Amino acid sequence: MLEQVDIVSPPSIATDRKPTDGTRGRFITFEGGEGAGKSTQVANLATRLRALGLDVVVSREPGGSVGAEAIRHVLLSGAAKPLGPHAEAILFAAARADHMRQTIAPALARGAWVISDRFADSTRIYQGVLGNVDRRLIARLEKVTIGDLKPDLTIILDVPATQGQERVSKRRGDAKADRFEAEAFDFHKKLREAYLELAEHEPDRCVPVDASGDAQSVANAVWAVVNAHLHPGEAPAMLKDAAS
Numbered sequence: 001m002l003e004q005v006d007i008v009s010p011p012s013i014a015t016d017r018k019p020t021d022g023t024r025g026r027f028i029t030f031e032g033g034e035g036a037g038k039s040t041q042v043a044n045l046a047t048r049l050r051a052l053g054l055d056v057v058v059s060r061e062p063g064g065s066v067g068a069e070a071i072r073h074v075l076l077s078g079a080a081k082p083l084g085p086h087a088e089a090i091l092f093a094a095a096r097a098d099h100m101r102q103t104i105a106p107a108l109a110r111g112a113w114v115i116s117d118r119f120a121d122s123t124r125i126y127q128g129v130l131g132n133v134d135r136r137l138i139a140r141l142e143k144v145t146i147g148d149l150k151p152d153l154t155i156i157l158d159v160p161a162t163q164g165q166e167r168v169s170k171r172r173g174d175a176k177a178d179r180f181e182a183e184a185f186d187f188h189k190k191l192r193e194a195y196l197e198l199a200e201h202e203p204d205r206c207v208p209v210d211a212s213g214d215a216q217s218v219a220n221a222v223w224a225v226v227n228a229h230l231h232p233g234e235a236p237a238m239l240k241d242a243a244s
């Protein structure tokens with residue numbers, strides 16, 4: 001008979017450096033439904049932070065490391081869909097564990113600011129809320145993959161589902177929709193509601209930003225939120241020195 005073991009956070013991922021200790025970098029994630037403008041705003045924020053002299057690492061999920069990018073293909077092609085939302089949640093978690101170990105944790109430890117286009121909240125919302133995967137499993141996967149290294153700030157870009165879908169289909173042209181873009185309109189509407197509910201439950205970390213305006217006005221709103229929460233202009237000189 002197999003011995004029962006308790007699952008613990010991998011020590012290589014967990015970090016005891018807190019955001020306020022002056023040496024660890026800052027971790028910002030962007031979340032929201034399809035076509036909310038996350039990639040556009042991630043790039044814009046990275047440019048503004050770099051202009052302050054900060055070392056900035058831009059990443060994305062699923063992906064952000066060699067192993068996680070391989071899993072991304074399996075997930076977004078729809079190859080894993082027949083396995084069901086539980087299996088998809090586990091695959092997203094496997095990708096995240098590699099992303100954390102290879103990219104995020106080392107960058108934060110050297111003092112870089114990390115911006116990730118989607119992170120663990122996507123699993124909570126897409127697989128947990130929309131896919132009905134048990135919340136306890138989602139929480140357990142989070143514990144195993146990210147330990148205590150939660151984002152310092154999560155920006156939730158909020159657009160009506162119709163507007164997000166219009167943007168995505170305009171960009172896609174004649175190409176095939178991916179695994180999640182292809183879901184029905186009701187799915188996208190519920191996604192938006194679930195993200196707004198998340199923002200209500202974790203107001204200290206999650207800030208909704210109206211993303212229905214033009215890209216520049218959304219970028220200004222995002223910048224105001226980042227400044228109010230993380231004060232990048234006051235980042236310790238040592239972080240900037242390390243970047244130069």
Ligand code: T5A
Binds near residue numbers: 035
């Ligand atoms: N997923 C992911 C899970 O189910 N569980 C998980 O745990 C994780 C991590 C990833 C998929 O995986 C799912 C969620 C996703 O379905 P993806 O290909 O990485 O898929 O794509 P998404 O993250 O969904 O991002 P999108 O491709 O939908 O778009 P973005 O990044 O939100 O938007 P962006 O910036 O690419 O913009 C889309 C288009 O709109 C324009 C852009 O130029 C672009 O053409 N645009 C604007 N137009 C007008 N006004 C603005 N303000 C605009 N901003 C951007």
